Amino acid sequence: MRDFSDAAMEARLNAFSRKQGFNAWFGMECVAAGKGQTELLLPVRPELTQHHGFVHGGCVSALADMACAWAGSTARGEDVVTSNFTIHFLAPAVGTHLRAHAKTVRAGRTTVTVEFTVNAEAEGKEPKLCATGMAGIAVLGKSEAA
Amino acid sequence: MRDFSDAAMEARLNAFSRKQGFNAWFGMECVAAGKGQTELLLPVRPELTQHHGFVHGGCVSALADMACAWAGSTARGEDVVTSNFTIHFLAPAVGTHLRAHAKTVRAGRTTVTVEFTVNAEAEGKEPKLCATGMAGIAVLGKSEAA
Amino acid sequence: MRDFSDAAMEARLNAFSRKQGFNAWFGMECVAAGKGQTELLLPVRPELTQHHGFVHGGCVSALADMACAWAGSTARGEDVVTSNFTIHFLAPAVGTHLRAHAKTVRAGRTTVTVEFTVNAEAEGKEPKLCATGMAGIAVLGKSEAA
Amino acid sequence: MRDFSDAAMEARLNAFSRKQGFNAWFGMECVAAGKGQTELLLPVRPELTQHHGFVHGGCVSALADMACAWAGSTARGEDVVTSNFTIHFLAPAVGTHLRAHAKTVRAGRTTVTVEFTVNAEAEGKEPKLCATGMAGIAVLGKSEAA
Numbered sequence: 001m002r003d004f005s006d007a008a009m010e011a012r013l014n015a016f017s018r019k020q021g022f023n024a025w026f027g028m029e030c031v032a033a034g035k036g037q038t039e040l041l042l043p044v045r046p047e048l049t050q051h052h053g054f055v056h057g058g059c060v061s062a063l064a065d066m067a068c069a070w071a072g073s074t075a076r077g078e079d080v081v082t083s084n085f086t087i088h089f090l091a092p093a094v095g096t097h098l099r100a101h102a103k104t105v106r107a108g109r110t111t112v113t114v115e116f117t118v119n120a121e122a123e124g125k126e127p128k129l130c131a132t133g134m135a136g137i138a139v140l141g142k143s144e145a146a
Numbered sequence: 147m148r149d150f151s152d153a154a155m156e157a158r159l160n161a162f163s164r165k166q167g168f169n170a171w172f173g174m175e176c177v178a179a180g181k182g183q184t185e186l187l188l189p190v191r192p193e194l195t196q197h198h199g200f201v202h203g204g205c206v207s208a209l210a211d212m213a214c215a216w217a218g219s220t221a222r223g224e225d226v227v228t229s230n231f232t233i234h235f236l237a238p239a240v241g242t243h244l245r246a247h248a249k250t251v252r253a254g255r256t257t258v259t260v261e262f263t264v265n266a267e268a269e270g271k272e273p274k275l276c277a278t279g280m281a282g283i284a285v286l287g288k289s290e291a292a
Numbered sequence: 293m294r295d296f297s298d299a300a301m302e303a304r305l306n307a308f309s310r311k312q313g314f315n316a317w318f319g320m321e322c323v324a325a326g327k328g329q330t331e332l333l334l335p336v337r338p339e340l341t342q343h344h345g346f347v348h349g350g351c352v353s354a355l356a357d358m359a360c361a362w363a364g365s366t367a368r369g370e371d372v373v374t375s376n377f378t379i380h381f382l383a384p385a386v387g388t389h390l391r392a393h394a395k396t397v398r399a400g401r402t403t404v405t406v407e408f409t410v411n412a413e414a415e416g417k418e419p420k421l422c423a424t425g426m427a428g429i430a431v432l433g434k435s436e437a438a
Numbered sequence: 439m440r441d442f443s444d445a446a447m448e449a450r451l452n453a454f455s456r457k458q459g460f461n462a463w464f465g466m467e468c469v470a471a472g473k474g475q476t477e478l479l480l481p482v483r484p485e486l487t488q489h490h491g492f493v494h495g496g497c498v499s500a501l502a503d504m505a506c507a508w509a510g511s512t513a514r515g516e517d518v519v520t521s522n523f524t525i526h527f528l529a530p531a532v533g534t535h536l537r538a539h540a541k542t543v544r545a546g547r548t549t550v551t552v553e554f555t556v557n558a559e560a561e562g563k564e565p566k567l568c569a570t571g572m573a574g575i576a577v578l579g580k581s582e583a584a
Contacts, residue, residue, distance in 0.1 A: 016197070019197075020195070020196055020197050020202075021192045021193050021194060021195035021196070021202070022193060022194055022195060022196060022202035022204065022205060023196070023202070024193075025193050026204075046167045047167050047168060047170075047171050048167060048168055049166070049167035049168060050166055050167070050168060050169070051162070051165075051166050056166075056167070056168035056169075056208070057208075057211050057215075057227070057228050057231075058168065058172075058204070058205075058207060058208020058209070058211050058212065059168060059204075059208065061204060061207045061208060061211060061231065062202070062203075062204025062205065062207060062208060063204070065203050065204050065207060066204060069203075081203070081235065082203050082235055083234065083235060083403060083428060084232065084233065084234045084235070084376055084405075084428050085203075085207065085232070085233050085235075086230065086231070086232040086378060086524045086572065087230065087231050087232075088229070088230045088543070088544075088551045088572055088574065089227065089228055089229060089230070089231075090543060090544040090551060091544070105526070105528060105567070105570055106528040106529070106567075110402040110403070110430070111375060111402075111403070111430065113376075113526045113528060113570075115570065129543070129544075132543055132551075132553065132572070133572065134524065134526055134570070134571065134572065136375060136376050136428055136526065138402070138403065229549060229574060230522055230551075230574050232378045232426065232524060234397070234398075234405045234426055234428065236397060236398040236405060237398070251380070251382060251421070251424055252380075252382040252383070252421075256548040256549070256576070257521060257548070257549070257576065259380045259382060259424075259522075261424065275397070275398075278397055278405075278407065278426070279426065280378065280380055280424070280425065280426065282380065282521060282522050282574055284548070284549065308489070311489075312487070312488055312489050312494075313484045313485050313486060313487035313488070313494070314485060314486055314487060314488060314494035314496065314497055315488070315494070316485075317485050318496075338459045339459050339460060339462075339463050340459060340460055341458070341459035341460060342458055342459070342460060342461070343454070343457075343458050348458075348459070348460035348461070348500065349500075349503050349507075349519070349520050349523075350460065350464075350496070350497075350499060350500020350501070350503050350504065351460060351496075351500065353496060353499045353500060353503060353523065354494065354495075354496020354497065354499060354500060355496070357495050357496050357499060358496065361495075373495070373527065374495050374527055375526070375527060376524065376525065376526045376527070377495075377499065377524070377525050377527075378522065378523070378524040379522065379523050380521070380522045381519065381520055381521060381522070381523075
C-alpha cells in the first residue's frame with residue numbers, strides 16, 4: 001500500500017464506483033487513495049482497444065480523468081467534477097494493465113490542480129509511461145464518496 | 147448532410163470503426179466527414195453515465211478525441227494518432243444523444259490542430275454545449291481508413 | 293466598433309492597463325470590450341521579437357492571456373485571474389500588428405471559460421491566424437477595472 | 439551546477455538569447471541546460487508586474503515557454519518552436535526571482551513533450567511553486583544555438 005493511502009477511503013471509492021454505469025463496465029480499481037493522491041489500476045481487455053490493438057486513447061483519458069477527479073476529491077473531502085483536462089500521449093498503451101497515478105499540486109477552495117501519469121504494465125517488463133497531463137478539478141461541496 | 151461531408155468517407159470510417167474493440171462497444175456513428183471536419187453522434191445509454199446520471203466525462207472526452215483524430219485524418223488523408231488533447235467541461239451531458247463536431251484549424255505536415263465542441267441533444271430541446279477544446283493530431287503516414 | 297463593445301468599458305480597461313508595469317511596456321490597446329468579449333491590438337516592434345524576427349511566443353501568449361482575462365472580467369463584472377491557459381501556435385507571428393479576440397464560452401460562478409484567436413496583420417495582406425486556444429479564468433470578486 | 443547541466447551549452451544559449459529582441463529586454467538567464475532539461479532565472483522588476491504587483495501571468499508564461507523550448511532543443515540538438523503550451527497558475531508570483539525548470543518527458547522525432555514548474559524565490563523564504571504545466575515542442579531541424 002502506498003504511504004499516502006487510506007484503506008477505508010479506497011474501499012468507499014471502489015464501492016461507490018461499482019454502482020456507476022460507465023465505471024462498472026470500465027473495470028478499473030482504486031488501489032490507493034488519500035491525501036490528494038490516487039492510484040487506479042485498469043485490466044486491459046479487447047473491448048478497450050483501438051485499431052492497432054493498443055488501449056484506446058479515450059480509455060486512457062477516461063482512466064486519467066477519474067484518477068484526477070478522485071485525487072481532487074480526497075484533497076478536499078468534497079464532491080468534485082473535472083473542469084478542464086489536458087493529456088499528452090507519449091507511447092502506445094500496450095500491456096496487461098494500465099496504472100494511473102494522480103497527485104494534487106494545489107488544493108484551492110474552488111479548484112484543485114492535479115497532475116497525472118499513466119503507465120502500461122506487463123509481467124516481466126518495465127512499466128512504460130504512456131501518458132501524462134494535468135487537470136483542474138472543480139469543488140462542488142460535501143460528497144457522498146469522499 | 148453537412149456541406150463538408152463526403153458520403154464514401156463516412157461509410158469507410160464507420161465500417162472501420164465497427165471492427166474496433168472500444169468503438170464497437172461505444173456505439174458512436176460518424177454522420178459527416180470530409181475536408182478536415184467530422185461530426186459524430188453518440189446515443190446515450192446507462193453504461194455511459196456517472197454517479198449523477200450524466201454521460202461520464204471520460205466518455206465525452208473519448209467521443210471528442212475520436213472526432214478530432216478523424217478530422218485530422220480527413221485533413222491529411224493519412225493515419226494519425228492524438229498527440230495532445232485539452233477539454234473544458236461546460237455543462238452536464240444530459241440528453242438522448244451527444245453530437246461532437248471537430249474542425250481542423252491548421253493541417254501541418256506533422257501535426258494537425260483541431261478544435262471541437264460537444265453538444266447534448268434531446269427531442270424538443272435546444273442543443274446544449276457541454277464541452278469544448280482542442281487537440282494536436284500527429285500525422286503518421288498513409289492510412290487504411292482515411 | 294464591434295457590436296459587443298462598450299466604449300466606457302474600453303476606456304476604463306485602457307486607463308487601468310496603462311498604469312501597470314508590464315502592460316505599460318507591452319503597449320497593447322483594448323479596441324473592443326463588452327458582453328464577455330474583448331479585442332486587443334498590439335503594435336509589433338523589435339523588442340517583442342525572437343531569433344527569427346517573429347513576435348516571441350511568450351508575447352503572443354501574454355496578449356492572448358490578457359484578452360481572455362479581460363473577456364472573463366467583462367463577462368462577470370468582477371476581478372479575475374487566469375487559472376489555466378492552453379495555446380496552440382499555428383503560424384509565425386509576422387506583421388505590423390497582432391489582434392487578439394477572446395470570447396466567453398461559459399460564465400460560471402467561479403470560473404469563466406474563454407476561447408481566443410490571435411491574428412497577425414499588415415497593410416495590404418489578409419490577416420493570418422497565428423494562434424488559438426482556451427483559458428479558464430477564476431472569478432475573485434468585485435473589480436476596480438471591470 | 440545541476441547534474442544535468444553542460445556549461446558550454448548554457449553559455450551558448452545565453453549568448454544567443456541576449457541578441458534577441460524580447461529576451462534581451464526580458465532579462466532571464468539560463469543557469470543550467472543539458473540532457474533535455476533547463477533552468478532559467480528571471481530577476482523580478484517593476485516592468486514585469488501586473489495590477490496587484492505580482493509578476494504578470496504573461497511573463498510567467500513567457501519564462502516557462504522558453505524553458506520548455508530550450509529543454510526541447512537540448513533534448514534533440516535541433517532548432518525547435520513551441521507547438522502547444524498549457525499552464526496552470528497556482529499562486530501569485532511574488533519575490534525577487536522566478537526560477538523555471540523544464541524537463542523532457544519524451545523526445546520524439548517530430549515532437550518533444552516537456553513539463554515545467556515555475557517557483558518564486560526571495561531571500562530567507564522557501565521557494566513557492568507558482569505555476570506548472572506542459573508543452574509540445576516541434577522539432578524543426580539543425581539549430582544555431584543547441
